[in-house]
Amino acid sequence: MAPISLTFPDGNSRSFDAGVTPADVAASISNSLAKKAISASVNGQHWDLQWPINEDASIAINTMQDDAPALELIRHDLAHIMARAVQELWPDVKVTIGPVRDNGWFYDFDREEPFTPEDLGAIEAKMKEIINAREPVKTEIWGRDEAIDYYNARNEPFKVELVNRIPEGEPLRMYWHGDWQDLCRGPHLQHTGQVPADAFKLTHVAGAYWLGDNTRPMLQRIYGVAFKNRKDLKAWETMMEEAAKRDHRKLGREMDLFHMQEEAPGQVFWHANGWKIYTTLQDYMRRQQERDGYVEVNTPQVIDRKLWEASGHWDKYQENMFIVEVDEEHAREKTVNALKPMNCPGHVQVFNQGLKSYRDLPLRIAEFGSCNRYEPSGALHGIMRVRGFTQDDGHIFCTEEQIGSETKKFIAFLAKIYDDLGFKDWTIKLSTRPEKRIGSDETWDKLEKSLGDACHAAGYDFEVLEGEGAFYGPKLEFTLTDAIGRTWQCGTLQVDSNLPERLGASYIGPDGAKHRPVMLHRATLGSFERFIGILIENSAGHLPFWLAPRQVVVASIVSEADEYVNEVVAALKAAGVRAEADIRNEKINYKVREHSLGKVPVILAVGAREVEEKTVTLRRLGQKQTAVKALNEVVAELSKDATPPDLA
């Protein structure tokens, strides 16, 4: 055997025979390392302890101390262990695939009977048995025919399909966990006993299409989460509870913001409190847009299908549009209209009125555009994914040369708004040309470059999503991170020369000839409905004072203070603060509890003492301590808090 040289993380090299495995290497260092080893990194690649190394390389032996490989292996091995447990319990269940994902893994099974919560318990128990048996993990390379025969003999059609999908020439690797075997890329742990038996949990079962294709059979997917130790699992459970507490559907009810009902699925009945958030946010956005050189317009809800045919939406999205048919008594033919699912064709109509000069460009048209889309029933989710919503939509008509500067301007606009709204952490993604597209490669080169350059010019970096652009142009996506680390894609900017073409938009250039403008579709919040949902979940209902629908409750402690309560409320209202009185015949404890649960940011308690001294006792939401302050001082302070950030 030819010698090879392996370089360790400390820079030292040693010579081994070619074909040496990381397990051998670890054993050559120490017995304890050999036992503790879980995998290796060979030239930066995650490497199974059993895989041979045939050439010079850098190597590092991983142990459970190394978080990333440890978690990946634990979760991946658990996927196999779970599949084995399921087949031991129900031998006729067919196995498919089971990747690592998020905080755990899933595995898809084909089985007639649905898995029940009791089944999950049984599977978990069986998995623990397998872990405690410390079953060895072995790997071998099989021939294609051998694998297909094996799976055919075992009646595993999904596995046969997987084998057939693996490109010729790529080795087929099999992994054994004890005497149960699965086709798998690896790597895996040394034996099942390396998986912590007390740090995983099967969470739920749901349907999932085979290979993610909705024309293929639906399988049953079992999800699990797993960590290195019980403490991390507990932390995950706590985090889940925290997320549930923030659920905007729950808070929406508790704060009396909105409701939804059967007769209007996917549409929001905004209550006074919720609508106050909405209008406050909209007023704020309107000010930003005016400042940034937009003109605001409004376009019709119900538009003849002819326009949707011309824009191309009828062809592509008819299934998702609300169609309205009007059958007038004497009409020769029915008029078929659609509720607008988007605002862009309307904005092109506005642009097309009158001759436009190059001097008019860039023309920035904004609309708080109410749209209706017939979203699939299964997609609906609270106010986050709805059928009726309002976008903070805008279209910038400009020349190709102006794309860069307009993009830069928009990024600055969006950055200011996200900052004002309390989102400090957000990222940009650039989606580039997809397979199916229109326009020349030179045009795509130019457009992608101008978007990328604009990001850099605005001082931001971006991640590239290859092939994710729209068929008509590249796009930027703006994704913000919320207080508990979840991400939400909100803003977008898309370059489009297709729609101006289809709808015949043009302007007169300096040369006196007609030219085609390009159109930048852009939104910052996305939709008010979804964004308010995000605001609620981000803040757990503790909205910033200026956005809080109810800002102050002035609560009497004794009925002798009622009159003064009304005075305080009047003073606050005069200073632009949303204040209300609570002079019900209830104890202060009761009032504090109720308004705290209602997420009112400030409670001012007023008793005999305050009446006497012209003070109030202030208590802020989430704080236990109170402060006695002079009335005029509090009015000034709260009036300042109530001012939107752009007016402060």
Added chain:
RNA sequence: GCUGCUGUAGCUCAGAGGUAGAGCACUCCCUUGGUAAGGGAGAGGUCGAGAGUUCAAUUCUCUCCAGCAGCACCA
């Protein structure tokens, strides 16, 4: 749309083949209480909709509607 689960009072939930119950909220009475539930009384439901089985259905079966968790979708 697909798979699975769910639908009982405003909210959270219990219940059983013989037409319903709790806590909170609501109304009234007593209580004037100093920072997260003071006490008492009262009112409130076509048990998601329709059909079927049955002497009898809110309970069992089917269909539909809506919600929830995923999947697929998201111009």
